[in-house]
Amino acid sequence: MDDLLVVGAGPYGLSIAAHAAAAGMDLRVFGRPMASWRDHMPPGMFLKSEPWASHLSDPDRRHGLDAYCASRGLPARHGVPLPVRTFAEYGLWFAERAVPAVDERSIGSVTTCPGGFRAVTEDGESLYARAVALAVGVLPFVDVPAPLRGLGPEHVSHSSHHAELTRFRDGDVTVIGAGQAALETAALLAEQGTRVRVLARAGALAWNGLPPAWERPWWQSVRAPHSGLGPGWRNWSYSELPGAFRRLPEATRSRVAKTALGPAGAWWLRDRFEPSVEVLLGHEAVGARTAGGRVRLEVRGPSGVVEPLLTDHVIAATGFRATCDRLRVLAPDLRAALLPCADGSPDVGRDFESSWPGLFLAGLVTxxxxxxxxxxxxxxxxxxxxxxxxxxxxxxxxPLVEPVVVPAPGGPVTAAAVSGTLPR
Structure with missing residues (x-):
């Protein structure tokens, strides 16, 4: 029985694995490394975060993004956007150097067993561990507006579903959303010759400003310090004091998590977007159906009048909703046992442990x-x-020999009762 099973091999899963390996744990890591970045983002996308705020984490801090870029002769400078493809390649480089061998199979289910957890791989192998860290990223939490959910993938998709956009080159696409994913997807579509429009409920698009210079007068730094989430004291507190954030009242935490750093485009995207993309502000899709092989959206405008809009495909860049019920990798009884926060996401303790002992969570879900x-x-x-x-x-x-009561068919079974019988 391993000490730890890490489910997911993105930035959070790889960072957790690096720290666990350095701590001497027996662990296994499962998942396609950097899958979201390699398989779910079209060529031509850039990181919105600054390169210095995009390091994966190892205890000795020897495998940062800056070290990777220096080894490849690539720029990693403040105020210079980094291609997503470069970041994905950095993650693979990090995995080779800081993490035990990653098993690229996916985990199909995680359930409890005496002494810990049983996980089953996609091809049916059973694994056992005393603790599990779920670092499943954002893909399990894709959120598509209710009016679009009845249409098939040939007509509606989420922005995270696309490794490339060339299939839409000669078509007409409507992108729903007002954040970076919506605006950058629309810009890439327009640049390849697609007729594209953005449908946004907001009355105006928000754009992040050019970041302040890295070196500047001290009084400017005091007024608006740099942080991993952008300049300013509020962003600095979110970035540097997550432990203090957890001490806030639950209602406050849920509200801030939902509203802080709301939808906005990166400063470097604006000049590419505005001349080439039609924007319908104050508009919301309230219905959708197919008509003659196309999508007929029912769109409510600022006046409240609902009008039809015909398009070939709708891309919903509408974010993610990380709730307990969407952690489908967990067995239903284990998923149901998780205590939720006010917004439906699972509650975690100060060390990211869920309400089920030994089950740890990481990333968006926290x-x-x-x-x-x-x-x-x-x-x-x-x-x-x-x-x-x-x-x-x-x-x-x-410890494994301690009697730990866990649910089992036919009544409670203790870890002590089966100690030494589980495969290693």
């Missing part, structure tokens, strides 16, 4: 507990350090 930084790569450093501390504490408090 944003309501630890704040907006958990929506960004920057949050991986804090998470990896604290989560692995929590795993070590859990292993000390619950």
């Amino acid at each position: 944003a309501s507990a630890f704040g907006p930084s958990m929506r960004f790569v920057h949050g991986a450093s804090y998470t990896a350090d604290r989560l692995v501390r929590g795993v070590r504490r859990h292993l000390r408090q619950r």
Whole structure:
């Protein structure tokens, strides 16, 4: 029985694995490394975060993005956007150097067993571990507006579903949303010759400003310090004090996690977007059906009047909703046992342990507990350090020979009753 099973091999999963390996744990890591970045983002996209805020985390800090870029002769400078493809390649480089061998199979299910957890791979192999860290990224939490959910993937998709956009080159596409994913997807579509429009409920698009210079007068730094989430004291507190954020009242945490750092486009995208993309502000899709092989959207405008809009395909760049019920990798009884926050996301303790002992969570799913930084790569450093501390504490408090009652068919079974019988 391993000490730790890490499910997911994105920035959070790889960072957790690096810290766990350095702590001497017996662990296994499952998932296609950097899958979201390699398989779900079209060529031509850039990181919105600054390169210095996009490091994966290892305890010795020897495998940062800056070290990778220096080894390849690539720029990693403040105020210079970094291609997503470069970041994905950095993640693979990090995995080779800081993480035990990653098993690229996916985990199909995780359930409890005497002494810990049983996980089953996509091809049916059973694995056993005393603790599990779920770092499943954002893809399980894709959120598509209700009016669009009845249409098939040939007519409606989420922005995270596309590794490339060339299939839409000669078509007409409507992108729904007002954040970076919507605006950058629309710009890429327009640049390849697609007729594209953005449908946004907001009355105006928001654009981030050019970041202040890295070196500047001290009084400017005091007024608006740099942080991994952008300049300013509020962003600095979200970025640097996730532990303090967790001490806020639950209602406050849920509200901030939902509203802070709202939809906005990157400063470097604006000049590419505005001349080439039609924008319908104050518009919302309230219905959708197919008509003659196309999509007929029923769109409510600022006046309240609903009018039809015909398009070939709709891309919903409408974000993610990280709730307990969407953690489908967990067995239903284990998923149902998780205590939720006010917004439906699972509650976690100070070391990212869920309400089920030994089950640790990381990434977007913890944003309501630890704040907006958990929506960004920057949050991986804090998470990896604290989560692995929590795993070590859990292993000390619950050695395999300790009687631990876990649910089992036919009544409770203790770990002591089966100690030494589980495969290693």
